[in-house]
Amino acid sequence: MSTRRVRARRGEGALLREEILRAAEDLLTEAGTEDALTLRAVARRAGVSTPSVYLHFADKDALVEAVCMRVWDELGRLFTGNLGGDPFLALGRCARAYARFALDHPVQYRVLMLRPSAAPGVPPAAETAFRHMVAAVAACVETRVFEGDPEELALGLWSAVHGCVSLLIAQPAFPWPRDREALIDHIVRQAGFGAAVYSRLPGTLPPSKELAARLDEFGARLAAVPDEPSRRQSSP
Amino acid sequence: MSTRRVRARRGEGALLREEILRAAEDLLTEAGTEDALTLRAVARRAGVSTPSVYLHFADKDALVEAVCMRVWDELGRLFTGNLGGDPFLALGRCARAYARFALDHPVQYRVLMLRPSAAPGVPPAAETAFRHMVAAVAACVETRVFEGDPEELALGLWSAVHGCVSLLIAQPAFPWPRDREALIDHIVRQAGFGAAVYSRLPGTLPPSKELAARLDEFGARLAAVPDEPSRRQSSP
DNA sequence: GCCGTCAAGTTGACGATGTCAATCTGAGGT
DNA sequence: ACCTCAGATTGACATCGTCAACTTGACGGC
Structure with a gap:
């Protein structure tokens, strides 16, 4: 050597x-x-x-x-490889792929995303990551599962996924749940439904206890119609 | 000097x-x-x-x-100072205070949260931040606006807020919207409703287009009942 | 008033690092 | 055989974190 x-x-x-x-x-x-x-x-x-x-x-x-x-173009492949089919499902796959990518290359992710870039201007890493996210979100806006500005919505989703992997990478000693994959799943779905619901919110909402009751009712109404039994799940 | x-x-x-x-x-x-x-x-x-x-x-x-x-106990004061009243609203105030705190002390936040801690074990900074979050979330579980494990839910909210401020701090050159406060508001509400909705989801969901239709209906049903007109809004 | 003690603080040095100006080397064309 | 210049090296500089050895001076006791 x-x-x-x-x-x-x-x-x-x-x-x-x-x-x-x-x-x-x-x-x-x-x-x-x-x-x-x-x-x-x-x-x-x-x-x-x-x-x-x-x-x-x-x-x-x-x-x-x-x-x-050097490793970052792999992310692009992961994104495009996960597109196709139901956009909401595709978005979920992309987000999970993003998280897995970050955890597979923690040092690179930290250097590129968790540090003030030495060079001025938008670092290409953040740029490409965000562009892909926006594209996947835009497809969801197309099917109207999301409503509103794709960039704005994507920022929320990106924040959630990036935040989760950032914490996982920077705070490895934290008492994380054993199953990282499940944690990421949880975060992605939570963020995905947040984005879906948020833009449809009226300006005025009831207080917590009433809100809770209506949310309960909502859960039941979301279930799949019986004539589509084969589908495992349709959430990101 | x-x-x-x-x-x-x-x-x-x-x-x-x-x-x-x-x-x-x-x-x-x-x-x-x-x-x-x-x-x-x-x-x-x-x-x-x-x-x-x-x-x-x-x-x-x-x-x-x-x-x-040295600056971190200020975060504790911010949290406890924002508790009280409707728990869902309080949680939102806490999350916003957390974000504002991070943006007010970007260097300290980066050093403590965005770096592998030199000392082994859980860094006290992350510990206290998360404990406060969990407490605020637990209050929301109490009023049943959230359902499920407070720690699990808090992880999702923390990820979203932490991710947002991390990106703001580490990628200042990114074309952020002018109004940071509004961006954070957006993220917090999006994440908050994500947490509220997520735990109520059935295992099986309809495909995107049908899901979109039901979400539209849901938005209308969420509006405050007319007999509570004074409340501005009840979202985090 | 003098003194010894020990906490409080300094000196000087070591090895490692990023960086640069000046220099060398040798493959390839003529 | 010789020239040229891309390709690479030498040696040095300033700065950094860190440490062992040394000095200073405030204070209790005589």
Whole structure:
């Protein structure tokens, strides 16, 4: 691993970039924290001198961001792969996929989403994630299961899912329920129905106890009609 | 500021602790980022030599955590101050207060909630925040506007609010709506109704288009009865 | 009034890190 | 055989967290 790397041929200097990224990625996932991502450690692992990193990355932050971004297009695939069918169900699948993705790449997620971006402007990570969410929500607005501005609705859903995985990632010592998958399921459905119900609320509502009674009645009315018995469930 | 501090009298060594905390706090809020919190900078500002910090804090992380914790009991006051009256309304006020608190102390919030805690175990910050949330939710379960396990429900609400402020803090360049207060309002209500509705859902639901129709009907049924016209609104 | 003690605080140093200017090296065209 | 310049290295700098060893001076006792 620490054998000195053979110099790249002319015109193939960019090869080093890839090797540095790989070395950095390995360091990150092996150590499980971005503190292990030292320029010196990365360079050593790539079999190269430390300042060589600067041939391909402006500074350390650029390297870290590039490393974390490497995994991010997987998120796009997860989203598009989960579209299709009932939009409300698809949205739920997308949200769950998003959460699973975050938990599968906790370090990358934390670096990209839980830190003030070094570069100014909207970080591409947040941009793409949000765009996908908005698209899935817009489809639900189309079928009228949601009502209102897709971006506004998506912000609520995104907040819920992002909040949940952020807490899971940043507070691992918290007494979480054993079944993370079930927790995420719970959060996603709760947020999904919140979005569905919220836009239909009248400005004025009854006080709590009366509201509770009407909600009870509502639950019964939501059940599937008997002529669609095959469907397991239709909630996100 | 850089005048050498007069030595404390015997038995009053702990005075320095307070001065160091104050200096560190000022640095943090002035610079707006925890990178400015250097042991050397703190010591210089406190008029003291750098290693003196170690007389009162085990290491840098301990200092940073102590600084951020200093502001955290304010959160408890905000919560208890917003209790009383209709529990559903109170919960909404608490959630909004939580969000406002986070946005008022973005650096502290990020350090305490968006970072892997250096010390093992549950960080007191997350613990207290969650306990308060659970208590407010439990009151709503009491009036039956929520149904189910308060902790489970609170996790959903906490996720939504925490997710929203996390995004606001960590992604300031994102094209947020101008009115942050309104955004938070939106998120809180959306999450609140999600929690209220979720636990009442039957296992099987109709497909999107039918669900949409029933939701429309539901909105109308939720409106306040005419004999309670004075109440502005009863949503969190 | 002097003194010894011990809490309170400082000195100086170490290793590690990000970064940069200056330098070297050697593959490939002529 | 030689030149060129992309590809990479050397050596250094400032800054950081941290520590062992040292100094200072307030205070109780004589």
